[in-house]
Amino acid sequence: MLLLLNTYPLMVSEDLVFRSKETTLQSSVSVIVYSLSGLDQLTEENVAAAMAVVEESSLSRVLVTNSTGRILYDTRETGGAIGEYGLYTEIVQALLGNDAFTCTYGRGAFRSRASSPVLYRNQIIGAVYAYEYDTEQAALLAGLQGNLLRLSGVIAVVVLALSMVLSRALTQKIGRLLTAIRQVRAGAYSHRADIRGKDEIAQIAQEFNSLTDRLQTTESARRRFVSDASHELKTPLAAIRLLTDSILQTENIDPAITREFVSDIGQEAERLARITEDLLRLTRLDSGAVGKPEVVDVLPVLEQVMRMMNLVAQEK
The missing domain is CATH 1.10.287.130 (Signal transduction histidine kinase, dimerisation/phosphotransfer (DHp) domain)
Known part of the structure; x- marks a missing residue:
């Protein structure tokens, strides 16, 4: 029960966060794709102009590439990758015409990645890639895990204490019954087993x-x-x-x-x-x-x- 208490709620919570991340990130990527869908081809200038009218979101990084995978736009202020080729798996999947999403949890953060192709007259002219690094929900999940651990510790202590009390009470009842049996076997027929209660041992007594x-x-x-x-x-x-x-x-x-x-x-x-x-x-x-x-x-x-x-x- 303690193992189930410490695993099942966390798994369900983590899965819910993954689903929420997928919905939110895909929605943000769709907005960016929609802003670029009116362009016949993607260049650094027209992509930057189109992205200027897109509302800023909580995304940690956004990349826009052309049909060959060359990065035309990067929201990272330092160490940007404009002019380089993006070889992320999600970008490759988007250039093949597929929507992609991955999310991992570890080291105190959720790392979410999503991508979608940019189409012009049913032709793939580029891809949009979004990355989100979330520590807030990871902290909430870690807090939940800590609370479950503390609750499990309290339950374990209570169960152990109750087990010891019940075991001691049961042992005492069995000891009194055995003493009465030995007394009667020795010939003391007037001896009685003084065991109170309504459990099976009391009925045997x-x-x-x-x-x-x-x-x-x-x-x-x-x-x-x-x-x-x-x-x-x-x-x-x-x-x-x-x-x-x-x-x-x-x-x-x-x-x-x-x-x-x-x-x-x-x-x-x-x-x-x-x-x-x-x-x-x-x-x-x-x-x-x-x-x-x-x-x-x-x-x-x-x-x-x-x-x-x-x-x-x-x-x-």
Whole structure:
């Protein structure tokens, strides 16, 4: 954009100046040609007389040649070329019957050249050449270029500052989001990503906070489930332990009492099995409702139950 800002307006302005120069210079040459068109031939005397009635213009130099290219009139006061042959490209083109115009811009000035043939009864009897050296419009164009450069510098500084501010804000948001992800990955499900705004990163942070809410809820449910399961399993385990201790610590226990205790141990074991099945069935129902199985840490409890049952079997 800055390159376009510094090139396109200047190119358009330069082209407009070229067009204006062509129109103005060709108009001035046409006036001079018209003043000479009534002459049957061109000489130094009659050309000077005809040019005396032509209004002075802002042209830097005017040359009038005959049909051979010999210069008959020159407005340059010092170092005039009267009597010499003009070999400018524009004069050659005019003697061939063509209008010519060229304009260049450089070194702080516009240099414009135009020429046209002088005709008498459709015969070329000479040529008019005009040259203009313009520094005023060149100064205006240079001023425009300087203003564009300064404007481009200001825009570049503003864009750079905004880019740094936006980049820093974006980096901070991403950093906070990454910190929140690391905290949650470490097990801190209550941690939240505090990112404000309505951009994409803020939306990602909101989705992340929703996910951590669900994770925290799931973790709380898991802990409550383990606590409830442990509480339900403690009752039959305590009864089994009490019965087995009674059998082991009583000497010469009556076989009938032993069978009664063993029967009670079997009932408590069946109760423990039912509780375990209910817990597993509840786990399957919860996982089906959520859509994804939730792992509940009941293996240590079940292993302890199995060890107690094996110990009772050995004592029997």
